[in-house]
Amino acid sequence: MSPTFRVEDHPHRRYNPLRGEWVLVSPHRNKRPWQGAKESLSTQKRPAHDPHCYLCPDNVRAGGQQNPPYKDTFVFTNDFSALLSDTPTASSETSVDSLFRIAPVRGECRVICFSPRHDLTLPEMEVEAIEKVVALWQDQYNELSARYAWVQIFENKGEVMGCSNPHLHGQIWASDFLPNEVQAEETQQRLFFQKHGKNLLEEVVRREMEAQERIVEENDDWLVIVPFWAVWPFETLLLPKRPGIRHLHHLRLEEHRTLAQILKRSLTRYDRLFEVSFPYSMGWHGAPSSEKEAEHWTLHAHFYPPLLRSATVKKFMVGYEMLAESQRDLTAEQAAARLRSLSID
Ligand code: H2U
Ligand code: ZN
Helix, strand or coil: CCCCCCCCCCCEEEEECCCCEEEEECHHHCCCCCCCCCCCCCCCCCCCCCCCCCCCCCCECCCCCECCCCCCCEEEECCCCCCCCCCCCCCCCCCCCCCCCCCCCCEEEEEEECCCCCCCCHHHCCHHHHHHHHHHHHHHHHHHHCCCCEEEEEEEECHHHCCCCCCCEEEEEEECCCCHHHHHHHHHHHHHHHHHCCCHHHHHHHHHHHHCCCEEEECCCEEEECCCCCCCCCCEEEEECCCCCCCHHHCCHHHHHHHHHHHHHHHHHHHHHCCCCCCEEEEEECCCCCCCCCCCCCCEEEEECCECCCCCCECCCCHHHHHCCCEECCCHHHHHHHHHHCCCC
């Protein structure tokens, strides 16, 4: 008799309904040895204020401007913006050439300092201070979404993620177009709504609370899960429990506090996992600015951390991933169980 298929032991593919893609899961490979690259970690203790840091209060940035003596958060226009608000308008024909197409773009890039302290990370901040970051995200979203089709709020943390400065900060890139990732989520959520008459991520929240298999953290308003279709080993998805939250503008004041609380808890879990300040890229996705109803959308934040098995061994998205499809060893359920089992209180 042939052995029965078990998700925790046997290779399988899982479907990511948010992007319309499959991921290959190979749990039987968990024990393979590793003699490859190890990341070097900077474990240096940082001062509360660094006179050479371009993000600390009062310091001069690379562009020559001086930062104010800010006390909580601080926003400035990126001195090396990837998008510009005054790009000359071209004729609307973006594809004069049907093969080599070009589309002119306009936008704005900002840097957001989460704290005047040079030595802190988000989970090390007080909940009240994290709440101010949440309020800043919301204010920035409100301001920029009035002018731009898409407002991408994100944070790169750690040198492995290409973060250029250890001073706690995020970025905002607002653009007059929908970037690829967002376009995929827009299409997929719309298709799901048309087909099932349900909001995809509200359905995910309902199913995850029922299953209790992939939840990492939960409070009255928020849920952090390792998504069923996770690609990165310890990838998480932060979702609101209240239905109808389409974008950051819809958050109520009391949801700022609970969001700050769950961020602190789930990011502290990350730090405990390999006893290292956990690198990641995170960012917010919600309905595009122009969509007034957007019944198919749910606000959410993705956390994509690269580490795989220790503070120094990261997951490489190479070979098969680049040429065929994403692959992971550890299952989403195993990753969630590991994160949940860490003691953080
Ligand atoms: P990271 O989040 O990847 O570290 O990027 C920081 C941004 O800060 C980067 O986009 C900007 C860079 O252009 N920056 C300034 O705007 N002014 C400076 O003085 C240095 C860096
Ligand atoms: Zn600094």
